[in-house]
Amino acid sequence: MASANEEALTIETQAEVVGARPGSALMRPVEAVAAVLLVVIVGLLLTGVVARYVLHTPIIWVDEAASISFLWLAMMGAAIAIDRNEHLRLTVFIGMFPDRLRGFVDALALLIVVVVLGALILPAIEYVREESFITSAALNISVSYRVSAIVLGIVLMLIVAIGHLLRESRPVDIAMAVVTLAVIGGLFWLAKPVFLGLGHGNILIFLVGVAALCLVMGVPIAFCFGLGTIAFLTFSTHVPMIVMIGRMDEGMSSLILLSVPIFVLLGCILDATGMGKAIVEFMGSLLGHVKAGMSYVLLGSLFLVSGISGSKVSDMATVAPALFPEMKRRGHKPKEMIALLATGAAMADTVPPSIVLIVLGSVAGVSIAALFTSGFIIALVLLLALAVLARWKARHENMDGVQRASFKVIRTTLLIAAPALLLPFIIRGAVGGGIATATEVSTIAVLYAFVIGIVLYGGIKPAKIYAMLVETAAMSGAILLILGTASAMAWALTQTGFAFQLATAMKELPGGWFSFMLVTIAVFMVLGCVLEGLPAIVLMAPLMFPIAKQLGIHDVHYAMVVVTAMNIGLMAPPIGIGFYIACKIGDVSPDEAMGAIWPYLGALLIGLLLIAAVPALSISYL
Structure with a gap:
């Protein structure tokens, strides 16, 4: 059973963890063109930002030119992803044949x-x-x-x-x-x-x-x-x-989706420069000396790093190698560490810049700025739920030889991590404050991370830059092709009249809007297990959001419930692919970790029910 489950990784995420394999000779010219297109898109968007906010003379054709380049990048990237076997698929059942x-x-x-x-x-x-x-x-x-x-x-x-x-x-x-x-x-x-x-x-x-x-x-x-x-x-x-x-x-082709490849590229820069590792080390110097401190560091690091990369896999691959050795020394069991890593990544998926929130805002017509603002607070609620459970689990933790970091060490790690720590707040502040769009902020963040990475974090080799551009194109193409075909299927569903009948049935549920919320949680947890996040959202959001609005549910409140439920399903064994990704990153057998993750998923579910029942948690500060 273990060998079959270990195969239950998405090809896309395997490439992120172990590095993309080189493409075939046929596709190398396509890879080169895709890399150039990505640079062109970033350049166009940066030009538009400078013209609008610095020169105060907007260039009206920039968005259109970027949109044209974006579709070409997406389709070439989809072809590269097939060549590299990086398209998202479910492989948990293949090993059973x-x-x-x-x-x-x-x-x-x-x-x-x-x-x-x-x-x-x-x-x-x-x-x-x-x-x-x-x-x-x-x-x-x-x-x-x-x-x-x-x-x-x-x-x-x-x-x-x-x-x-x-x-x-x-x-x-x-x-x-x-x-x-x-x-x-x-x-x-x-x-x-x-x-x-x-x-x-x-x-x-x-x-x-x-x-x-x-x-x-498969x-x-x-x-x-x-x-x-x-x-x-x-x-x-x-x-x-x-x-x-x-x-x-x-x-x-939505302009909002232009930020997807840019944030994917940002995650690659984060990995290549070690900016995420600097954040982890700073968090460790602050909290590493208290009981359950390393669990707090893991959760806090996922929270902060997610604000830079927007990628669960990138988050886990950055945090786990830096923290797991010390956690093992303190007596943490590998299966417990994997459980906390997986659910922590699920918790952090609403932290901006979240690609899931960007896509959701695009297909459901919800303000990205409002989603980013709400997502930050919702992640804090889930973080608190996991931290309480982690503290109870660590009541017998071995603290022998653990010492508080000196002020000098804290100061040094803070100085090193400060430029990286600043980036999540730049992203959240700019989008949440309405200063710039998610797409504009993504380009600013890439430029900031690239320059800071070169100046303060050792730089990136030219060959690595090219590999990152190609990998970003492939990953973006795989994501956007899913969005395209899922949009077609969602349209087919709505044209049958099924959406109207579903809305009628949902409105007649006993218990009103909260019963609808419970059904939503069940539906998106199941879809999160099977389909992963983006396809589930594109497929179901056009059906479910209009029903929620008719029942008087605020769209941002509903979005937080949808994304959180989906992420719990993504990490739920035996099908949730995120769980197997965490096992692969932590080098722990899925069979061993499967029993340990349920209490953590239970903590997330309690947090989710609280979020669903109390709309103020999602919308009172918008």
Whole structure:
């Protein structure tokens, strides 16, 4: 069981932990172009910030140019992610298949990726043709120059996916996979008249059943959503496939999402310069001498470091190596350390800059500044819940030989950590105070971290900078492709009338708004286990937020409940992938850590119920 569970890492997060493997020769020119595009986007956004806030002469075409570059970066990044096997997928079930079936299942999963991409090529070309008649507002050029990126990205991904299939699968497995998909597709086509009259039953068959089956087989999440939506539109509706391309474009193209690759790059700079380690050492000098002090340091470090990187994996990979040796010396059991690390990372996910909050604000139409302000306080509530449990767990901690750090040591570590400590407050203050948008702040933060990293933290080698740019492109492409296909699936759900019926049923629940909150917690905890954060949000937010508003629930309050519930599910074994990531980082068997994490998840759940029941915790200071 342990070996199977240890495989339950996302490919994306493996790359973050162990370093991205080099891409194939075919994709190296694409990687170079993607790296240049990322630099161009940062440069454009910085130019816009300087022009707006320093020169007071806004450049109206900057956002449009950055948006065009962004879509090209996303599609190239998605292709790079396929080449490097970095697309997010659920692998916990793959290890459970008998060895004789593994080759067939792997071939079938790769073939599904090929089929999804092949089905989208012609609609994407048609979409480009349709968009060619539209002229952009600021640059006054055809919109087809932007959306052509979708065609190029699909073609590149298809070429790479076919190459993977031919290299990694046996011919007999490929043949069996082709026959299986052909038979299933033929049966669905013959049953199309039945599906056309089935109504909401098609939701269970295609948007739930097909997507869930693909998840179990280890198909990347973006393509699970893609196949489910394609099958739904093809076999149960008369809607042309070009509509799906349009919804994918819309899901990937929000200006708010421009901050996603920038904050991903910021996390890479944090890791490369050691700024996070400096924060951990300062926290250790302050609190390391008290009972449960190292647990407090771990939680406090996750809280602060999350404010820089915006990435749970980056947070855990920064904090664990610095603290675990001393925690072991004091008698902390490895399984308890992993439990605290995982739940601490879940706690810190609402601390800005949180990519999850940025995406949520984009798809649900909620103020990013309000989400950042509220997220900081909500994380403090959860931090307190975990700290109380950690103190009780540490009542028998071995404190022999532990000494309070001298004032000189505290002063020295503070001086080293001060530039890094300042960055989270720059981000929160600028966005929360309405001084700048999340996208503008992200570019300022990257420039600040890069300059400070060079001047005070030893700098970054040029080869490392290039690797960081390519890795950021790949990770951003993987994230944005999920957002695109999830947006298409969410649109399909709403068009069936399911959203209206769901709203009606939810409003009639006994107990009013709080019963709806309890249902929300259950739904997003389950989705957090299976889908991870971003796809769950993009899929369900368009359905759930309008219902919450009708019930009188403040959108920021509801957002805090959604994100916290999702993060608890993400860390909940036996499926939650975040739990396995923490085990991998801490080098502890998942079987050993599984029993220890439940009390910590219980503490988070108590904090979540408090947050749900007391809206003032989320909105009284907005």
